[in-house]
Amino acid sequence: MRKLVRIIFFVMPYLLSLFLPPFNAAGAAVDSLTCGKQCMKRGQYKHALSDFQMAVKKSPKSCEGHLLLGQVYCKLKQYKNGKEQLRLAIRYGHGSTNAQQANVEMMKLPQELIAPKTGPETQKLATILSTQSGGGNSPRPTVIDFYATWCNPCQQLHTILEKAKVEYGDKLAVIRVDVDDEKNQNLIDQYDVSPIPTLVYLDAHGQVVSFSVGYPGEAAINQELKKILASGL
Structure with missing residues (x-):
């Protein structure tokens, strides 16, 4: 058995x-x-x-x-x-x-959940990014454009920001961040970016002044650019 x-x-x-x-x-x-x-x-x-x-x-x-x-x-x-x-x-x-x-x-x-994060670490990071993007060693007002190639509103924003770069030259830093690029995940996490497109507007000290999610329109973007450019005077 x-x-x-x-x-x-x-x-x-x-x-x-x-x-x-x-x-x-x-x-x-x-x-x-x-x-x-x-x-x-x-x-x-x-x-x-x-x-x-x-x-x-x-x-x-x-x-x-x-x-x-x-x-x-x-x-x-x-x-x-x-x-x-x-x-x-x-x-x-x-x-x-x-x-x-x-x-x-x-x-x-x-809205409070999709607002980008700000603080000492992101301020330090923004200062480094703005100086690395050209225009000398001084930090500048900066726009960080979080985008993806498959996002149609992102392409519209890109056109507007390219015009702004021509208009303002070295007074403004424009940094594009592809959310699908693994190399950018640390930056995305630090700012806690959620939906795209997201634009983060920073003054010359790296402080987040405002942000927009989606396509806000050219007039709204230009208004925010004038705000941060005033901080660099």
């Missing part, structure tokens, strides 16, 4: 492997996403939250997973968590449909 039990103990895993499909993390993540989507449709947001958390745990760089997790956090009014997940969706999506949708969702967040 003992011999039979030992045989079953050693043989059973092999027999099970013949009839059960192998575990696949990506497949499990897809199943979690499917279940979560169904829960979302039924308004069962807490159940969906659990499913989407499981999905991104199994596929940490899934743009769709982070998008859905961000959306359900927002449904539950946990906006700060939602923001972080939507940022990850943009980071991992590299211009995909899901990444663009995450950017749209981010635009809906409360």
Whole structure:
């Protein structure tokens, strides 16, 4: 009898492997996403939250997973968590449909959550950036343009800022930061930039004076430029 039990103990895993499909993390993540989507449709947001958390745990760089997790956090009014997940969706999506949708969702967040961060560290960083971008060793009023190649409003802003560079010359530093370039992630994190396009206006001391999210229009941009240029006089 003992011999039979030992045989079953050693043989059973092999027999099970013949009839059960192998575990696949990506497949499990897809199943979690499917279940979560169904829960979302039924308004069962807490159940969906659990499913989407499981999905991104199994596929940490899934743009769709982070998008859905961000959306359900927002449904539950946990906006700060939602923001972080939507940022990850943009980071991992590299211009995909899901990444663009995450950017749209981010635009809906409360204004205080999408305001760029400012403080001693960002002031020091802005001073370094403005001097490195040309125009001598003195820090200057600076505009940091956070953009992506797939973002249409970003192209409109680029045209306006190019005109400003010609008009103001060395009095103004314009720095473009591609959010899809991994080399820029530290800068993006330091300013805590969320949706794009985001323009950050800094005075000659590196202090954030104002910011804009989306396309504010040429008149609004020129008005903000005049504010920061006055600080450099």
